[in-house]
Amino acid sequence: MSRMPRVSDMKGRLTDSAMELIWHNSYGATSVDAICERAGAKKGSFYYFFKSKSELAAAALEADWGKKKVQMDEIFSPTVSPLKRLDRYFDFVHDRLAEMQKKCGSILGCPLLSVGSEVSTQDQMVREAIDRIIDHKVNYFISAVRDAAAQGLIEAADPDAKARALFACYQGTLAQARIQNDVELLREFKTVAQEVLGVKRARARAV
Amino acid sequence: MSRMPRVSDMKGRLTDSAMELIWHNSYGATSVDAICERAGAKKGSFYYFFKSKSELAAAALEADWGKKKVQMDEIFSPTVSPLKRLDRYFDFVHDRLAEMQKKCGSILGCPLLSVGSEVSTQDQMVREAIDRIIDHKVNYFISAVRDAAAQGLIEAADPDAKARALFACYQGTLAQARIQNDVELLREFKTVAQEVLGVKRARARAV
DNA sequence: GAGTAAGTTGACCGACTGGTCAACTACCTT
DNA sequence: AAGGTAGTTGACCAGTCGGTCAACTTACTC
Numbered sequence: 122m123s124r125m126p127r128v129s130d131m132k133g134r135l136t137d138s139a140m141e142l143i144w145h146n147s148y149g150a151t152s153v154d155a156i157c158e159r160a161g162a163k164k165g166s167f168y169y170f171f172k173s174k175s176e177l178a179a180a181a182l183e184a185d186w187g188k189k190k191v192q193m194d195e196i197f198s199p200t201v202s203p204l205k206r207l208d209r210y211f212d213f214v215h216d217r218l219a220e221m222q223k224k225c226g227s228i229l230g231c232p233l234l235s236v237g238s239e240v241s242t243q244d245q246m247v248r249e250a251i252d253r254i255i256d257h258k259v260n261y262f263i264s265a266v267r268d269a270a271a272q273g274l275i276e277a278a279d280p281d282a283k284a285r286a287l288f289a290c291y292q293g294t295l296a297q298a299r300i301q302n303d304v305e306l307l308r309e310f311k312t313v314a315q316e317v318l319g320v321k322r323a324r325a326r327a328v
Numbered sequence: 329m330s331r332m333p334r335v336s337d338m339k340g341r342l343t344d345s346a347m348e349l350i351w352h353n354s355y356g357a358t359s360v361d362a363i364c365e366r367a368g369a370k371k372g373s374f375y376y377f378f379k380s381k382s383e384l385a386a387a388a389l390e391a392d393w394g395k396k397k398v399q400m401d402e403i404f405s406p407t408v409s410p411l412k413r414l415d416r417y418f419d420f421v422h423d424r425l426a427e428m429q430k431k432c433g434s435i436l437g438c439p440l441l442s443v444g445s446e447v448s449t450q451d452q453m454v455r456e457a458i459d460r461i462i463d464h465k466v467n468y469f470i471s472a473v474r475d476a477a478a479q480g481l482i483e484a485a486d487p488d489a490k491a492r493a494l495f496a497c498y499q500g501t502l503a504q505a506r507i508q509n510d511v512e513l514l515r516e517f518k519t520v521a522q523e524v525l526g527v528k529r530a531r532a533r534a535v
Numbered sequence: 536g537a538g539t540a541a542g543t544t545g546a547c548c549g550a551c552t553g554g555t556c557a558a559c560t561a562c563c564t565t
Numbered sequence: 566a567a568g569g570t571a572g573t574t575g576a577c578c579a580g581t582c583g584g585t586c587a588a589c590t591t592a593c594t595c
Contacts, residue, residue: 286497537595543588556577
């Protein structure tokens, strides 16, 4: 009879704590000590589970993505009309960031972008984790844009390229909101999205 | 007769060195020692000119903006047709970043965004410097978009809002290029810009 | 040359950093 | 209770970090 291993929740506490700190502050400004303190861990436990700070950050981003994927699957369900998927997503993110602002005083934008920009030239493990996650996230946009094009809701010679452009636009807007600490910038994004997508005017109201 | 003060170029060497390092790496990963080494300075000189690392970073970003302003004034000269101003700018940035990639192996994107994202929740001096610079840069976009609308080249209920959206989209694309280390993302931006702007089709070729 | 102020230096500081590791504890099965 | 392993701890490490400061040097004017 094989042994039943102990179940510790420490790994999750560490990734959650790391995620909160690197999103709120920055990767560089987040120390292993601070992560441990927040997680109620000692440093030795940290290094039992993760080889390095970098490995933890990558794991934290991926664990966070795992949680967000569930929400995105729901928001982008193919049972929802394509343009409405995007609208729901923008509203969802806006509400989440506004809520977080109440708690911590700042608009945090997207961690993939802030942490990605910060470490991309120096830490390939974290950069690659972020790249993988971005690839997944872009796919939601791509499927929505493809469906919208197939349904004749938008003009798109190349739906995939358009989806990627829209995603980049959204990331830029999220970054601006973080830098300026102004959530209102996000409220206006739906209009921008319609322009990027080339939403057909007669049908626009059908979103 | 008042004394003629000595002229030292140290301040400029420090801001230049700091700019290079925080753009290439990150603010947090750039140490005062590294900046001094790069500038050929000793730490005491650093602190003779700047009260803190933060003050130097703000000064470095502003000095860099001073240099870039000259280039942007030329590229966005009102003697150039508005949509062509934007095209020239996108080409200029693309070429600059591609050149820098050859030297340092990375696409560096825009320092305002990478450093801004990194420090905005923690360092108000640097964040405010970045905000000021962004405000200036957006004005080039605003004037181009206003002129384009006035000339009937684009559709714009609110040219200012459209210019801001275009700027944010460009920043997002620059950030993606940095994270993915792929300059080709920038080449495609002109198409996105035309869509965001609602460039009128019959006139698009006149850009 | 003398005087002065701008600029530079080297040595220093306390705190912090990411990481190491032997010893210990807790949990599970037998 | 014993055994074994997963997990935890506390103490430690060398190096780095942003910053300080007295002493010195240099450049300029008179």
